[in-house]
Amino acid sequence: MTTNTLSKVxxxxxxxxxxxxxxxxxxQVRDTMCLLEMATSEEMPECADTL
Amino acid sequence: MDVVxxxxxxxxxALADFTKTWAGLFAMVQTVHILSMVMLCxxxxxxxxxxxxVVLKGVPSEAIIAxxxxxIYLALVLIILSxxxxxxxxxxxxxxxTFFFAKxxxxxxxxxxxxxxxxxxxxxxxxxxxxxxxxxxxxxxxVVKLVALANLLIWFSVAATGRWIGFx
Numbered sequence: 001m002t003t004n005t006l007s008k009v010x011x012x013x014x015x016x017x018x019x020x021x022x023x024x025x026x027x028q029v030r031d032t033m034c035l036l037e038m039a040t041s042e043e044m045p046e047c048a049d050t051l
Numbered sequence: 052m053d054v055v056x057x058x059x060x061x062x063x064x065a066l067a068d069f070t071k072t073w074a075g076l077f078a079m080v081q082t083v084h085i086l087s088m089v090m091l092c093x094x095x096x097x098x099x100x101x102x103x104x105v106v107l108k109g110v111p112s113e114a115i116i117a118x119x120x121x122x123i124y125l126a127l128v129l130i131i132l133s134x135x136x137x138x139x140x141x142x143x144x145x146x147x148x149t150f151f152f153a154k155x156x157x158x159x160x161x162x163x164x165x166x167x168x169x170x171x172x173x174x175x176x177x178x179x180x181x182x183x184x185x186x187x188x189x190x191x192x193x194v195v196k197l198v199a200l201a202n203l204l205i206w207f208s209v210a211a212t213g214r215w216i217g218f219x
Contacts, residue, residue, distance in 0.1 A: 003175055003188040010168045011194050014201035017164070021204040024153075 058146035061139050070140040077140055084133035088213065091126035092206050094119040095165075099199040102176065116173050127162065150219055154212040161205040172198045 001009075034047035061067060070077055100106045101115050138145055145151040177189035 001171070003190060006171055006175065007190045007194045010172045010190065010198050013164070013168060014197040017201040018204060021208060024208070
């Protein structure tokens with residue numbers, strides 16, 4: 001593989017991983033915050049529908 | 052794809068019987084698993100943070116990558132062996148654990164990423180980072196830094212989901 005091709009492939013995969021990582025962990029944090037809200041509030045929060 | 056049968060097989064294996072009988076040994080193997088993970092992530096961070104020009108700026112990156120490689124491979128072998136031992140004790144719990152599969156996905160991705168792109172890109176890191184003389188062809192600095200960041204995030208996920216298994 002030439003250095004130019006390697007650079008492009010590495011850049012594409014790295015960006016995909018960084019974006020995917022951000023999406024995955026933002027969902028995990030959102031779900032955790034929702035579970036915390038469920039545990040502390042008397043009424044069922046709206047976010048519970050998306051869990 | 053249904054993979055529960057693999058966990059059922061592991062749960063009824065001789066290894067599982069042994070693991071469940073010797074609980075004290077399980078604690079020791081778990082310690083080896085965690086220490087291996089620490090060693091792996093530590094060695095990865097040394098290389099990645101050097102590529103990001105955060106640590107050991109005066110040391111050629113090639114020296115760091117060459118010296119950490121064998122410890123990364125040793126840690127990987129220890130992680131996988133101790134991981135199989137640990138999994139056999141709680142196989143049916145893991146079969147329905149989302150974070151276990153997230154960890155396995157992260158681990159697979161991390162190994163493939165390291166063996167294919169990380170190693171290849173770091174070998175062709177530019178002079179500014181490599182500090183080891185001029186090269187005819189080198190990967191742009193921003194690509195090297197992007198690969199370092201992506202690698203750090205992958206192994207963060209492997210460690211974090213691994214801990215999350217214990218709390219789920």
